[in-house]
Amino acid sequence: MATTETATTAFESITLGIAGGTGAGKTTLARAVYKQLGGEKNCVYLTHDHYYRDLSHKPMEERSKTNFDHPDSLETELLVQHLQELKQGKIAVLPTYDFATHSRTPVTTMVHPKKIIIVEGILIFTHPELVKELDIKVFVDADSDTRVVRRIRRDTVERGRTLDSIMLQYETYVKPMHAEWVAPSKAKADVIVNSENGQSTNIALAMLSNHLLVAGGILPSTSNENQDR
Numbered sequence: 001m002a003t004t005e006t007a008t009t010a011f012e013s014i015t016l017g018i019a020g021g022t023g024a025g026k027t028t029l030a031r032a033v034y035k036q037l038g039g040e041k042n043c044v045y046l047t048h049d050h051y052y053r054d055l056s057h058k059p060m061e062e063r064s065k066t067n068f069d070h071p072d073s074l075e076t077e078l079l080v081q082h083l084q085e086l087k088q089g090k091i092a093v094l095p096t097y098d099f100a101t102h103s104r105t106p107v108t109t110m111v112h113p114k115k116i117i118i119v120e121g122i123l124i125f126t127h128p129e130l131v132k133e134l135d136i137k138v139f140v141d142a143d144s145d146t147r148v149v150r151r152i153r154r155d156t157v158e159r160g161r162t163l164d165s166i167m168l169q170y171e172t173y174v175k176p177m178h179a180e181w182v183a184p185s186k187a188k189a190d191v192i193v194n195s196e197n198g199q200s201t202n203i204a205l206a207m208l209s210n211h212l213l214v215a216g217g218i219l220p221s222t223s224n225e226n227q228d229r
């Protein structure tokens, strides 16, 4: 059947949201899906982490005592705006965030619309307007002991934190906010991935990649269901 294209036709893209607690393996899964789907050729990768509010106007001591695990610490409305721009076929100018200084950096990234948009973050399923924009919602799950050990390793190496500061932040904010916001948001997920288990992650990666390649129009469907009879 012939289709009529107009100047207002929305750019066709499919959005994958990956949520889960800190250290669950969201970034690892999101990067693997991105790579499997052809990287920047076919995908845009948006991390909620880049939308933390800029705290550069506050003294450093005050900044580090902020509750970064509450939804209000993020400028989610800007992420929603960027997703909508990309879905409309527009370029989006993304912020970047420095975890060491708890501030936005002057660096921005200009991204072009692509067929697949991957959005990742601990709190992405807690914001109703953002949830509405996500076509496939995946929650990466791991036991809290596993997650805290992973976080200690990562934050000491990559985010310049001391063990004491990680433990204090975990007890004060990360753990209670996980219980209040992140864990209940699992109910929004279409798929739950057990990241304790390497096989579960590999199967999820293969299934998500295959589904997105077809749904994003990168590979034709092999199913007969939609063929003309």
Ligand SMILES: Nc1ncnc2c1ncn2[C@@H]1O[C@H](COP(=O)(O)OP(=O)(O)O)[C@@H](O)[C@H]1O
Binding pocket: 020, 021, 022, 023, 024, 025, 026, 027, 028, 029, 150, 151, 153, 154, 195, 196, 197, 198, 201
């Ligand atoms: N399935 C997994 N098995 C073992 N280690 C993992 C797995 N997924 C992630 N990790 C490790 O745990 C750490 C945190 O993973 P990351 O993907 O950054 O978590 P998140 O983005 O959810 O905070 C990283 O060092 C990563 O290599």
Ligand SMILES: O=c1ccn([C@@H]2O[C@H](COP(=O)(O)O)[C@@H](O)[C@H]2O)c(=O)[nH]1
Binding pocket: 021, 022, 023, 026, 027, 049, 052, 068, 069, 098, 099, 102, 103, 121, 122, 174
């Ligand atoms: O300035 C900041 C901003 C955030 N955090 C912590 O980051 C994690 C979320 O990132 P993951 O990669 O999902 O772990 C969140 O738990 C915040 O506590 C920070 O420490 N400093």
